[in-house]
Amino acid sequence: MNGHDLIAAGFKPGKNFKFLLESAKNMQQLGTPREAIFEILQELTPVEPDPIVLRTNNIPFGDFLLDSVDIKNEYQTKNYISVVEHMDALMRVPTLRGGAIMPDACPSGSALGTIPVGGVVAAENAIHPDMHSADVCCSMAITIFKRQDDPKKVLDVAQAITHFGPGKRAKSFVRQNRDLIDLIGTFADNSFLSGLEGKAEEHFMTQGDGNHFLYLGHLESTGQLAMVTHHGSRGLGAGLFKRGRQFAQKSLRGSRIPSHQAWIVADSKEGQDYWSALQKVRLWTRMNHFAIHNGVAQKIGNAVDQQFWNEHNFVFQRSDGLFYHGKGATPSFTGFSPDDSGLTLIPMNMAEPILICGHMNKPEALGFAPHGAGRNMSRTQYLREFEAATPEHIDVRFYSGIPDLSEMPGAYKDAATVASAITRHGLGNVVDRVLPYGSIMGGEFSWGHKK
Template sequence: MKINGKKLIEMGFKSGKWFPEAMEYINSNELTEVEILEYLEQYRPAPQIPLLEKPANFNINIKAENELEETNVNSVIGSMEVLMKTPTLVNGAIMPDACPTGSTGTIPVGGVVVAKNAIHPGMHSADICCSVMLTDLGRVNPKEVLDVAHSITHFGSGGRDRSTQFRFPMDLLTEIEANPFLNNQKCISVARSHLGTQGDGNHFLFIGTSKKTGNTMMVTHHGSRGFGANLYKRGMYIAEQFRKELSPQSLKQNAWIPFDTEEGKNYWKALQIIRKWTKKNHEVLHDATLEKLGVEKENRFWNEHNFVFKEGDLFYHAKGATPLDPKFMPDITGPRLIPLNMSEPVLIVKGKTTKRNLGFAPHGAGRNMSRTQHRKSKKGTVEEILKEETKGLDIRFFSNEIDITELPSAYKNAETVRNQMEEFGLGEVIDEVLPYGCIMAGDWQKNAPWKIKNRNKR
């Protein structure tokens, strides 16, 4: 019995890369009809996986303390209830800094979900490995550190030009070139030019002093920039192909890549490469600042809060949640960092895994309202608002344009977050980096070249 592609489709198979090989084998071996069916069984798609009838368990480590927070918390819980029906999920948690992002069923900022044998790109988001690094510089003048760091860092869109790029590690380049998710010219080019850049939004360079020792500390907050965004885009595309085949009922944003596939293992390796790059992205800024100051670091540690952590066949997706348990961090060198806002201390914490926290803490203060809502709620000039909210602090915007949606009032009450951390057992504060000042991108789009061009035309 001769077999062609049309016949295979009539037999209920979807066209795939395996068609030519299967047809060649069947026809060259002149299989009988029974033998053909037996042979093709290996290619028959698995039954589609339905959504869970009830949401998988998730712990709620957040309480509303006013009407605005009530709306926020209800929205977060409602989104988690939809999200936790995704068939791969077995557990989850919401942190005190949780806030919704995207449509219902999307993992909120401040959310942790545990998947069995599956990686969900949409649950670590485009800003893969968004993270915080601290360097203890000893007894150095905070203003001098901020001035030097300001001359070295880079905020805003795009990357560095060739004359200001940092030297790229060859061992990391070798790993990138060996990974099918990362080995393309666009990805490699962005990895080179974005090294030593901090982007925009809520990313910052913060200078303060240790409450315990009085030493000056430098803290940076940013993720994997365009390098990670390229992987995220590719990962979401691959996950969508699996979703269509395995679980079309699952929401697109919750599509997954099965870990036991070639794609799953390569994606996991790609995530680890992104992690290495992001750590290096912090290090080059810190090291360049130390070198220009002419001082040696006394201590350094870091942690990510937008990542996937593996334990056996379980994958912990932390969207804006800080890992407490050392098992999640292969290069752990110190406690964890939780920034709140530019006028509040960066918390240095330690903690243990409990049934409530699943091994995680909050990543910051979170938001109760969108940037647009916050902007509309403020009265007065941006200069007046900045002065009122950051008295005594040296606050700088790299673009020289104030972004009021990053001021303290844009975020949840820091004291509330700290109280709920203590109430729900989400980490113990062992030191604080008291604020001296910080640098953020600011409203870099206000005077972007294309906007100036349009204004000139008008």
């Protein structure tokens, strides 16, 4: 008996093949019948796990973008085609059980199958770092003040208290927050957070750059002064994302899954640690928002009437056990977080009202709503092809002193179109709006590398 006999019988060459061939020859010398040899070899052959591969066909996803597209507008059309191409490829990932694109969806990467901004996916027993994005827990927070105040004075105070872009907070300043220090003290026991304590301290009460902002306005319903911030978890979240992505990619090395679609098995030890790390980063981000808000309230001597917040770059586990990844998508289902107030915030751009929405839990949208107005083109393309202008009817400020023209309202989709789609599709119930007075954004920074 030789190797050709084993191959003809269905045995595949591999690291166990030599052992099988030697066993077959020994049994043949002992007079074992040929068919019996093959049966014994089957029992000696280890079962190879099925290779992890993408599905041959994608599964359907909810499309809430199409009916907002003006087919005569080449930018909107190209944006839509690109978003759908990415989702078609993405929905072949074997862990995914559902998906949707919001009315503000736009591409967020060149690798085919990258989840778009404004994308939502539900995964079974899997957490995909790239599907909640590097800006972990990017979120909105609002403070509604009890009494009126001079909005210019309030914005002046906010500009003095907050911090955008690079730079570090002094440890002596940060360590006055006891709850923060207690939270950071739990990082050492988590492999995904250990060593990131410095980032959690240095970036506290800072807000990044790009589309992050501090916005001041008045409630349409009552006229009350309201402050809204938009930012994520800064260097802390970026560090967690990097570690999670590296582990996910390493654990699927040798599979046929693209690296940007890799996942951590949720019920594994590492999956439980990553989930715990996400919750700690979420708490840090909430503290970060309201430390800024409460600092402003204290300086202006105004009492807080109401505060609430919601994340839109995060992972949520629902009662069905699936992990819902929102990348630039706002949860619109009851109980999305332990501190769910029943309301969520959806901004448009610096010159437009911020929507305050009640939950609608649209099943086809996986219970999500848009997170803003989205873009129809990249920042670079916008600056190359359009003349950006700062709105004159509101108080616009840039922390760095240099305007970021790629953040002008014209760079975003039409706010009225997106707001209309939210109502038309039942994605959220608009119960109030924050009418704009002014906004502070980061502006252009020198980060030590080319932008």
